[in-house]
Amino acid sequence: MRFLSFAALLAGLSSAALAQPAASPDGPVVPLAVKPAPPAPALGKPKKNLTILPIPVLFYQAETGIGYGIGGLLSGRFGADTTVRSSNARIQYWQTAKKQSLIQFVHTIYTPGEKYYLNGEVSGYDQLLYYYGKGNNTATGNQSNVAYKLFIVNQRVQKAIAPKLFFGAQYRLTDVSQIEARDGSEDGGTNYFYRDPRLSDRERMGTTVSGLGPVLTYDTRDVALGATHGNLVDATVMFNGKALGSDYKFVRYQLDVRHYQPVFSDNTIFAVQFLGQFHSGDVPFRELAGIGANLGGTLYDNANLLRGIYEQRYRDRQMMMVQAELRQHVFWRIDVAAFAGAGEVANGASDFSTSGIKGSGGAGLRFNFIRRDRVNLRLDYAAGAGSKSGILFAIGEAF
Numbered sequence: 001m002r003f004l005s006f007a008a009l010l011a012g013l014s015s016a017a018l019a020q021p022a023a024s025p026d027g028p029v030v031p032l033a034v035k036p037a038p039p040a041p042a043l044g045k046p047k048k049n050l051t052i053l054p055i056p057v058l059f060y061q062a063e064t065g066i067g068y069g070i071g072g073l074l075s076g077r078f079g080a081d082t083t084v085r086s087s088n089a090r091i092q093y094w095q096t097a098k099k100q101s102l103i104q105f106v107h108t109i110y111t112p113g114e115k116y117y118l119n120g121e122v123s124g125y126d127q128l129l130y131y132y133g134k135g136n137n138t139a140t141g142n143q144s145n146v147a148y149k150l151f152i153v154n155q156r157v158q159k160a161i162a163p164k165l166f167f168g169a170q171y172r173l174t175d176v177s178q179i180e181a182r183d184g185s186e187d188g189g190t191n192y193f194y195r196d197p198r199l200s201d202r203e204r205m206g207t208t209v210s211g212l213g214p215v216l217t218y219d220t221r222d223v224a225l226g227a228t229h230g231n232l233v234d235a236t237v238m239f240n241g242k243a244l245g246s247d248y249k250f251v252r253y254q255l256d257v258r259h260y261q262p263v264f265s266d267n268t269i270f271a272v273q274f275l276g277q278f279h280s281g282d283v284p285f286r287e288l289a290g291i292g293a294n295l296g297g298t299l300y301d302n303a304n305l306l307r308g309i310y311e312q313r314y315r316d317r318q319m320m321m322v323q324a325e326l327r328q329h330v331f332w333r334i335d336v337a338a339f340a341g342a343g344e345v346a347n348g349a350s351d352f353s354t355s356g357i358k359g360s361g362g363a364g365l366r367f368n369f370i371r372r373d374r375v376n377l378r379l380d381y382a383a384g385a386g387s388k389s390g391i392l393f394a395i396g397e398a399f
Contacts, residue, residue, distance in 0.1 A: 050076035051370055057094055059393065063145060064128050069094025069102075073395060075225075075373045079112045086110075086223060086373040090395065100147075101126045108224055117166045117217065120155035129311065131181070132386075134198040134285065136314055136345045136356045140386060141187030142196075148179040148206075150286075156215055166217045170236055173245075176286050177206040203284045207247045211240035221260060225396035226374035228269050232258040240281075250281030258399060267329040273399040275305060276320045278349075288312075289319030291343040291358060292384065304398040306341045308360030308384030316345035320352065323399065327366070335366035335376070339398070360384025364392075 055071040071092030077084055089107040104123040111118070131146040132138040151174070158168030181193035181204075189195065193204065214237055221230035234256040240246045258273045277289035292309030305321055321343025329335050340361035346352045362382030369377055376397060383389035 049078070049080070050074060051372070053369065055092075055395070057092070057393075059094075061096070062388075063098075063130055064100045065097035067094050067096040067100070073375070075370050075375050078109075081112060084110050084112060084114055085221075086225075088225060088373070088375070096128075098128060099126065100128050114164075115160050117158040117160070117168075117219075118156065121152060122154075123150075123152045125150040125152075130313075131193050131196075132313055133192055133196045134288065134316055135347070136316060136351075136358075138314060138386075139187075141185065142192040143186040144184070144191040144193050145182045146179065146191075146193050147182060149177045151175040151177075158215060158217060164218060164220045166219065168215055169212065170215045170238065171210075171212050172238060173208070173210045174286065175206075175208045176284075179204060179206060199285060207284050207286070208245060209240055209248055209284065209287055210244040210246040211238040211252070212244055213238040213252075221258075223374045226368075226376050227258075227260040227271070227397075228266070228374070229260050229262060231260070232256065240287075248282050248284050248287070250279055250283045250287075252287075253278045263326075269327040270324070271327065271397070271399065272322070272324040274320075274322045277318070279317045283317055285315070288315040288317060289345060290315035291319060291321050291345060292360075292387065304392070304394070306343050306358070306360040306384055307339065307380055307392060307398060308362050308382030308387065308389065309358060310384075310387040313384075313386050314345045314358060317347055318349060318352070319343065319345045323360075325398070327397075333368040333371070335368065336363065337366060337380075338363045339380075339382075358385035360387075362389075 051074070053073045055073060057069050057071060059067045061067065069092060071090060073088065073090045075086055075088040077086055087109045089105070091105045093101070093103045095101040102123065102125050104121065106121045108119040109117075127150055128145060128147045130143050132142045153173040154170070156168060156170045158166035161167050181191040184190055185192040193199065216235050218231070218233040221227040221232055236254045238252040240251070241249045254275070254277045256273070256275050258271070260269060260271045262268060263270045279289065290312030291306045292311050292313045306323060321341060323339065323341030325337055325339040327335055327337045340359070342357050342359045344352055344356045344358060346356070360382060361384070362380055364378060364380030367377040369375060375395065378394045378397065380392045380398075381389065382392060
């Protein structure tokens with residue numbers, strides 16, 4: 001999505017004062033060789049483990065007009081163990097001038113001792129997006145409005161099997177209904193959703209996709225939403241079929257690899273991500289891999305693939321992309337970032353070629369509004385292949 005956004009937020013953090021130990025006036029003199037008594041317990045309010053922030057949202061998208069809504073973010077640790085990484089949960093609701101809307105709950109939870117790693121999403125969309133067709137070379141003139149209702153349930157449950165290594169299962173349900181392709185395409189013809197030769201009549205109808213599969217995650221990042229060092233290797237296989245209530249039978253394979261490290265100093269962070277998504281079987285258009293995609297929620301750490309390219313501007317059965325970002329602390333709570341990336345979609349593995357690579361890039365500002373958990377408010381300007389440049393707003397880094 002390409003849009004101009006504004007968000008206002010207010011957060012308060014409490015602090016505790018430490019009391020100094022007092023000597024008893026009637027007690028014996030303590031010899032110099034004896035250590036003094038330990039400090040008395042802290043006075044005042046206990047330190048907060050969780051922070052709750054209300055977030056009003058205002059944005060604009062070319063296809064939907066002005067949008068407005070409100071959200072809330074919960075961030076912090078469950079318990080006093082600071083070796084356990086911060087958990088977070090977010091709920092949001094918005095609607096647009098053209099009657100589109102979203103209600104969403106997403107979460108990432110590390111249980112005490114990081115014995116379990118839980119994350120997921122429940123979302124309901126009344127959505128309007130541009131459709132350009134399938135493939136890596138779709139024309140801008142194909143641009144057509146397609147509206148539909150979308151319901152998503154996506155949940156992972158993983159157990160630690162070694163330090164920082166989690167294994168478990170993921171279930172995903174997507175239900176698309178009330179598909180409506182309005183008006184014509186930008187080239188003056190019938191809406192391209194009805195003319196695309198690679199789109200079957202069945203795909204133009206409402207459909208349910210339901211899948212289940214194993215997931216293995218190795219995660220040494222210090223913070224999920226704003227890592228400064230560490231690695232993530234995440235591999236999933238998702239089996240979708242009739243036995244699970246799916247209208248389509250296909251398998252999705254996904255590999256997500258990320259690396260974070262300071263360069264020059266602790267104030268400069270280099271981040272890089274590779275993501276590949278591959279399919280076999282009968283895949284409906286809504287489930288195809290896409291560059292310019294937002295993978296959704298905290299399940300994928302809000303991953304935005306190639307900011308600057310319109311959401312799923314290019315979509316197909318196979319996809320590979322790489323993106324990198326340099327994040328620089330400036331002063332107080334202000335950071336800046338520069339980013340670039342490249343990727344490609346293809347029908348088959350043999351169809352990838354260097355001539356088909358699509359690029360994107362941009363720069364942005366960050367405001368660190370929860371210092372303890374390094375949660376940033378992100379505002380980016382980005383441009384990319386086949387798309388208009390624009391400004392994007394989000395909570396947390398893009399990857």
